[in-house]
Amino acid sequence: MSDDLIRTLLEAPYVSKFGVRFERRGDELTGVLPYAEHLVGNPLVPALHGGAVGAFMEVVASGALLAAQPLMRLPKPIDVAVDYLRPARPQDVYARAVIGRSGSRVANVRVEAWQNRRDAPVATLHGHFLIKPVPADS
Amino acid sequence: MAESLQDLLDRLSPLLVDGSPHAQALGLALDGLGPGRATMRAPYRDDLVGDPETGVLHGGVVTALLDHACGVAAFSGLGARETPATLDLRIDYMRPAQPGKDIIAEAECVRAHGLIAFVRATAHDGDESDPVATAQAAFMVTRPSKEAADRVRTIIAEGKL
Numbered sequence: 001m002s003d004d005l006i007r008t009l010l011e012a013p014y015v016s017k018f019g020v021r022f023e024r025r026g027d028e029l030t031g032v033l034p035y036a037e038h039l040v041g042n043p044l045v046p047a048l049h050g051g052a053v054g055a056f057m058e059v060v061a062s063g064a065l066l067a068a069q070p071l072m073r074l075p076k077p078i079d080v081a082v083d084y085l086r087p088a089r090p091q092d093v094y095a096r097a098v099i100g101r102s103g104s105r106v107a108n109v110r111v112e113a114w115q116n117r118r119d120a121p122v123a124t125l126h127g128h129f130l131i132k133p134v135p136a137d138s
Numbered sequence: 139m140a141e142s143l144q145d146l147l148d149r150l151s152p153l154l155v156d157g158s159p160h161a162q163a164l165g166l167a168l169d170g171l172g173p174g175r176a177t178m179r180a181p182y183r184d185d186l187v188g189d190p191e192t193g194v195l196h197g198g199v200v201t202a203l204l205d206h207a208c209g210v211a212a213f214s215g216l217g218a219r220e221t222p223a224t225l226d227l228r229i230d231y232m233r234p235a236q237p238g239k240d241i242i243a244e245a246e247c248v249r250a251h252g253l254i255a256f257v258r259a260t261a262h263d264g265d266e267s268d269p270v271a272t273a274q275a276a277f278m279v280t281r282p283s284k285e286a287a288d289r290v291r292t293i294i295a296e297g298k299l
Binding site: 047 | 286
């Protein structure tokens with residue numbers, strides 16, 4: 001685990017501006033994006049901005065990588081692919097990540113974001129992140 | 139005479155950013171809008187930084203900028219009648235943006251037909267040949283997005299805008 005880096009991740013101006021927080025149970029981590037009016041992309045639907053939901057899932061992917069193992073620095077996204085499955089309604093969003101493979105340099109992560117129902121995701125993300133694990137012998 | 143697409147775009151362009159609270163919260167600006175094309179800018183701002191040590195803007199700003207620019211290009215490509223919803227958005231992060239510089243996204247609707255639009259975009263911080271990120275996205279006029287567009291038309295027709 002990389003507790004200091006998780007704090008750094010959440011305290012970054014952009015992340016704290018939108019109030020993202022993590023709920024952790026051991027190495028399992030759930031991200032929470034609390035609803036606020038400034039997250040709305042289209043008030044006429046109304047739906048949260050796809051960019052806000054996508055960015056939130058990127059933060060959760062980084063958080064999950066940091067919760068899973070000690071890293072030297074914050075993970076850096078290489079690429080992400082986001083699928084939008086339903087309009088995200090003006091309410092809290094939750095997300096959880098599954099790490100597909102985490103090697104010595106790159107990690108493959110999938111994230112699912114949902115609102116009322118865990119089995120009705122609003123968006124999913126699949127991405128690769130550059131990571132720098134703490135050497136095993138240190 | 140029927141209003142040209144460019145005239146319609148010019149008339150609607152203020153709504154495409156100001157109508158979106160999240161785009162406003164990030165300070166996004168629409169620098170250019172044409173048939174199937176949109177240029178948008180995310181300003182460099184201290185409250186949008188992702189890594190305080192380097193001062194680099196958060197990747198989420200690039201994500202939101204590219205999503206919004208692609209959406210506007212898709213809207214334009216579909217004839218500026220319906221606001222489409224993002225089906226998927228794929229982003230390659232080429233390099234970190236330079237601290238202190240705005241990020242500019244150029245989005246082009248490659249194909250729009252019926253309810254679907256395909257868009258490609260590049261984000262850079264001054265030199266288009268040295269991108270910060272590239273994106274590819276698909277959009278669709280969904281039922282909720284169509285109903286929203288109908289509500290806008292009603293508001294415009296009633297002269298409230």
